């Protein structure tokens with residue numbers, strides 16, 4: 001094994017890359033399979049003399065473990081200082097990278113790569129489902145079909161079709177644009193968007209274009225449903241709160257979040273649901289994951305998912321492929337393919 005770089009693999013059961021490519025991987029790298037039970041154990045194993053003491057790369061293509069352990073954050077600030085000096089590359093599944101302290105990772109001279117586009121379809125399809133849910137409240141209707149048919153009679157009088165309604169997308173990046181295209185194509189929704197700047201290229205990919213608004217507050221009075229598809233940053237923390245809900249049209253503002261839970265002030269959302277300013281919501285993400293606010297759980301106007309939008313067999317397969325592209329490119333050329341930071345070689 002001497003001479004081969006140590007690569008720590010956090011894998012999923014979706015082994016999309018198999019056959020010759022996987023065999024080559026084992027020829028080229030000393031593959032170590034992550035099996036820690038806690039973050040403390042992870043730190044311990046990276047100490048001199050430990051099994052992870054010489055890792056040159058970490059490749060994360062799967063959950064760390066099922067259950068609450070899946071929420072261990074191996075790239076967070078308190079862990080980065082425990083990385084061995086040999087570590088030069090992190091390849092991590094997913095689109096958002098707010099769970100990693102990329103600034104501190106960069107200061108340590110380590111490349112950090114995400115897997116852009118690997119999950120665009122999966123997340124955009126989830127958003128489309130949640131848009132329909134926020135208007136038609138089908139999850140509650142399903143509950144009625146299972147347990148109390150007659151309660152669905154009232155529901156049928158409350159729900160509204162999204163056809164032709166105005167959709168406001170916060171963040172017209174890859175995912176936001178895919179959501180807008182699907183909503184336009186399937187429900188003829190009129191697209192509005194907000195972000196740091198106008199995006200004429202993205203606008204031109206929509207059949208009827210899109211209306212840009214500089215701020216969320218400017219956009220809300222024009223829309224029937226808002227979808228959050230922007231990265232979570234200091235600026236987007238509590239992007240939706242009481243002030244924004246107060247700006248809703250009198251017919252109300254449907255709310256869909258496929259980005260990060262902390263972009264919504266959940267207490268304000270609960271109040272807006274009670275007052276009718278928000279007649280329906282679809283949330284894939286939550287402020288305190290893996291917990292879900294009990295008041296949202298109790299509200300039949302809200303469709304709740306457990307941050308599953310990004311996860312499909314298709315996405316996990318793409319994650320693995322892109323991670324391995326990054327690993328191989330880094331060891332071939334010194335530069336990975338999809339880094340979010342830049343390290344001078």
Ligand SMILES: O=CC(=O)O
Pocket residue numbers: 093094095096097119259310
């Ligand atoms: O939420 C999931 C991701 O950012 O990939």
